Amino acid sequence: MTSTDLIGQLRVLGLSTLATRVYSQLLDTGAATEAELAATLSIDAAEARDAAAQLVEAGLLRPAPADTAFTPVPPETGLDILTSRAQSALHEARVVTLNAYDAYRRSGLGPSGDDLIEVVSGPAMLQRIKQMAKGAQRSVRRLDSPPYYANNTLSNPREIAQLKAGIEYRVVYARASLERENYLEGNVLPCIEAGEQARVLPEVPVKLTLVDDVMAAVSFTLGEADVHAVTLFVHPSSLLTALSGLFELAWRAGLDLHRDGSSSERRLTATERRLLALLAAGVNDDAIARELGVSRRTFFRHMEKLMVSAGAANRFQLALHAANNNWL
Missing domain, CATH: 1.10.10.10 (Winged helix-like DNA-binding domain superfamily/Winged helix DNA-binding domain)
Structure with missing residues (x-):
């Protein structure tokens, strides 16, 4: 992993931006006290203390008594802790999603399974997804990952038009998306310039599109798509709520792909x-x-x-x- 990866990966693993800055400063200049960190980074002493406490709790710094210096320690154990937490959080989100659906199915209180979920395969998947996205009134949230079924074009005029109409888009891209030839320049950046809020993760657990909190389309990512080439369309239910929670978890873990209003x-x-x-x-x-x-x-x-x-x-x-x- 390159040094450039480190700052993004630490944020993906759960460290706050301020904690990452403090840790980077300590790696760059060596041990420092709370007051020295606050002065160097132009932050409050309380902010420096809280960020250092987060790093200590994560196993990346040695605890420091009052007025003594914080010192980085070998990071293997701390990184194992952070990685395990992130993996556990994503695993728990998937388990909660599955359990929510199972509980709903067993309850018999809602609509039948056929009304709750539509299973679509083949060429009809793309048309059904387009219909769902076209009906957005307020917001679209998406976990974006290959494979892509619309191979004839990289542009996304529908999203740009909806952004101009005031519909909010939040998208978490998998790294594999950005490695697709011309996808960043031809699709992602034009949408960001039009107002899309974008973040990136090394990978996302599923391909997911949520429209107005009233419907979701969920399918498998590249590694599983050849075996399970279907899309599930989920209507209002506990399962839809769980999928919304899965997106928000990925969104919080993601690294900003681009910010407007550069200073x-x-x-x-x-x-x-x-x-x-x-x-x-x-x-x-x-x-x-x-x-x-x-x-x-x-x-x-x-x-x-x-x-x-x-x-x-x-x-x-x-x-x-x-x-x-x-x-x-």
Whole structure:
């Protein structure tokens, strides 16, 4: 894993942005007291104390008595703890979803199973998804992952039109989505520029679209789609509520793919912004160069220019500068 991956992965594993900044500062400059951290990072002493306490609780810092320095410790144990928590949370969300449906099915209080869930396969899946999305009135939430069934185009004019009409979109993209050729430039970034709120995770548990809290379409991600090429359309029920909770859990864990209203004095080019977004998502160098349509040599020239602008000695410091200055 590259140093650029670290900041994003720690947030995915549950650390707050402030805790990540504190941890990065300690790795960069060595042990520091609560007061020194507050002064260096321009935060309140209470914020520094809370962030350090989170890192201590996660096993990444050694506990420090009053007025003594916090010191990073070997991270293996702490990372195991954070990873286990994240895996447990996602597993629990899936179990809750399954249990909610089983309880509803056994209760016999609601509509029949045929009314609760539609099972659609083959070419009809795409048409049914389009119909559902077209009917959105307030919001659309989506966990986005391959495979994609509309292979003839990468653009998404319907979403852009709905965003202009005031419909809210929140999307969590799997890393595999951004590695699809031209998908970031042709689909994702135009939607973000139109107002979509976007985050990214290394992977998402299912493909999911929720429309207005009244219907969901759920199907399998790339690894399972060849075996289970079906989409389930879920109507209002405990299962729909559980799917909504699953999305919100993934949303909280995701890393911002892009923020509007940058406060940075450095005006980034479109290529630089795409490069930083892909780096933050953990995409490898070759895939980034291919997505940007440049050679590896040109890619590294872009990287060098960004690092000079940020005053960064390595990718980790570049990631910190990009996060702190709203470059992403």
